[in-house]
Every structure is written in C-alpha cells, then in structure tokens.
Amino acid sequence: MLPIQFYPIFHNHNKGTNNPKYIVVHDTGNPNAGAINHWKYFGGGNRNASAHYFVDNENIIQIIKDSDSAWHCGDGKGKYGITNNNSLSIEICLTGSLEKSISNAKDLVEHLMSKHGIPIENIVRHYDASRKTCPRSMSGNDWKRWTIFKSELAKVSPSIPKPNKSSNPNIEFRVQVGAYSKRENALDMVSRLKAAGFDAIIKTN
Structure with a gap:
C-alpha cells in the first residue's frame, strides 16, 4: 500500500x-x-x-x-x-x-x-x-x-481484525507525519496539524 x-x-x-x-x-x-x-x-x-x-x-x-x-x-x-x-x-x-x-x-x-x-x-x-x-x-x-x-x-x-484498544492506558503510540531537511518546513507542518486539532511536536535525530 x-x-x-x-x-x-x-x-x-x-x-x-x-x-x-x-x-x-x-x-x-x-x-x-x-x-x-x-x-x-x-x-x-x-x-x-x-x-x-x-x-x-x-x-x-x-x-x-x-x-x-x-x-x-x-x-x-x-x-x-x-x-x-x-x-x-x-x-x-x-x-x-x-x-x-x-x-x-x-x-x-x-x-x-x-x-x-x-x-x-x-x-x-x-x-x-x-x-x-x-x-x-x-x-x-x-x-x-x-x-x-x-x-x-x-x-x-x-x-480483517476488529480494532483493539490497548489494555494499558499508560502506553502512548506516536505517529510520525514527515521528515524535513529544513526547519521552516517542519514548523509549517506543525502549524497545519495543530490547526486541524492534532498535538504535534518537532524532534531531531
């Protein structure tokens, strides 16, 4: 896919x-x-x-x-x-x-x-x-x-399985949206995600 x-x-x-x-x-x-x-x-x-x-x-x-x-x-x-x-x-x-x-x-x-x-x-x-x-x-x-x-x-x-909820509510599953070579592009995506109702942060390697 x-x-x-x-x-x-x-x-x-x-x-x-x-x-x-x-x-x-x-x-x-x-x-x-x-x-x-x-x-x-x-x-x-x-x-x-x-x-x-x-x-x-x-x-x-x-x-x-x-x-x-x-x-x-x-x-x-x-x-x-x-x-x-x-x-x-x-x-x-x-x-x-x-x-x-x-x-x-x-x-x-x-x-x-x-x-x-x-x-x-x-x-x-x-x-x-x-x-x-x-x-x-x-x-x-x-x-x-x-x-x-x-x-x-x-x-x-x-x-196709039914979706399962985690049995441990303290576990967090993080989803990466993209990787960018320029910080301003990353900041732009964070702004768009927050405007759409998502929590978003920038992490560097």
Missing part, C-alpha cells in the same frame, strides 16, 4: 462529528486533476463539498481526519442510512492509469476496514447513498468494475 500523506485543510468539513460505519467510494469525474490538485482545490476556500481521501495512480492523500465529517454524500439526505456523519469518503482520481488508481483505492479501503472494523457490506458507492451515478468510472456494463472491486475486497475481509 502507498503511504497515506496527510495534508489537513481548514474548510469544507465539520470537526469531531464523524463515527465511521461505512466507506463511500466516489470518483472525481475530472480527468485533468490528480490527488494533489484536489487537495489544493479543497484547501483553497469554501467549496461546499469535500472528501477524506483522494487517490490516484501515484498518491494517497488524506485532507480530513477520519473523526471529522467530510461533505460528500449529503445529497442523499440520509434516505439510505449513509450520511456524512457515519462514513469515510474516498475519491478516485481519473488521471494516469485508472486501473492503478482503483487498485490503490482498494488497498486504502482494506486499511480503513481494518482500522475501524467496517464490514464488507458497508463498503458502498456514492450511488448507494444518494442514487447519483458515482463512481461513474465503475458504472459501465452494469457496474462491472464495482462488482470486481467488491469481490476482491471480499477475499480479504474475513481476515
């Missing part, structure tokens, strides 16, 4: 309101922009829409914390039980190799299923949340690509 690159944005989401029970797969519908382009776009101001993750053939970029609600399936108004407040959203970008982007998205879905204990039946399309034809790139031939995508996930889902 490609590493998840976290670049938090300050717009287009609600903080601390998400309890992930579903993973909703979309595609961007834009053949001219990859994951980095979409991070810059949604981080640039109020867009009235967003997603947690953008995936292309080279990158997996997260712009919103899993515990925050992205604005990605509100068009369904909760009619089908899937909402912005109970789901994670993955946008597949249409630049480069689509098959590679879909493969990278599958890897990410497997990771998030394991992380949050989400069952295979709760891996859904935007279509399942609102009846919008999305991800359109998987909709041809009666959703053939989607059927293959789900069948490949089903092969690994029985071995």
Whole structure:
C-alpha cells in the first residue's frame, strides 16, 4: 500500500462529528486533476463539498481526519442510512492509469476496514447513498468494475481484525507525519496539524 500523506485543510468539513460505519467510494469525474490538485482545490476556500481521501495512480492523500465529517454524500439526505456523519469518503482520481488508481483505492479501503472494523457490506458507492451515478468510472456494463472491486475486497475481509484498544492506558503510540531537511518546513507542518486539532511536536535525530 502507498503511504497515506496527510495534508489537513481548514474548510469544507465539520470537526469531531464523524463515527465511521461505512466507506463511500466516489470518483472525481475530472480527468485533468490528480490527488494533489484536489487537495489544493479543497484547501483553497469554501467549496461546499469535500472528501477524506483522494487517490490516484501515484498518491494517497488524506485532507480530513477520519473523526471529522467530510461533505460528500449529503445529497442523499440520509434516505439510505449513509450520511456524512457515519462514513469515510474516498475519491478516485481519473488521471494516469485508472486501473492503478482503483487498485490503490482498494488497498486504502482494506486499511480503513481494518482500522475501524467496517464490514464488507458497508463498503458502498456514492450511488448507494444518494442514487447519483458515482463512481461513474465503475458504472459501465452494469457496474462491472464495482462488482470486481467488491469481490476482491471480499477475499480479504474475513481476515480483517476488529480494532483493539490497548489494555494499558499508560502506553502512548506516536505517529510520525514527515521528515524535513529544513526547519521552516517542519514548523509549517506543525502549524497545519495543530490547526486541524492534532498535538504535534518537532524532534531531531
């Protein structure tokens, strides 16, 4: 699996309101922009829409914390039980190799299923949340690509464990976000992480 690159944005989401029970797969519908382009776009101001993750053939970029609600399936108004407040959203970008982007998205879905204990039946399309034809790139031939995508996930889902809480509350697990050769770049990332609600420190070797 490609590493998840976290670049938090300050717009287009609600903080601390998400309890992930579903993973909703979309595609961007834009053949001219990859994951980095979409991070810059949604981080640039109020867009009235967003997603947690953008995936292309080279990158997996997260712009919103899993515990925050992205604005990605509100068009369904909760009619089908899937909402912005109970789901994670993955946008597949249409630049480069689509098959590679879909493969990278599958890897990410497997990771998030394991992380949050989400069952295979709760891996859904935007279509399942609102009846919008999305991800359109998987909709041809009666959703053939989607059927293959789900069948490949089903092969690994029985071995995906439920997330375990540490039995020792005094243990801390630290996560490194990046390594930088220039201090000002490290300070910039710390500022962005703190603005997104994370505790962040700089450590040197």
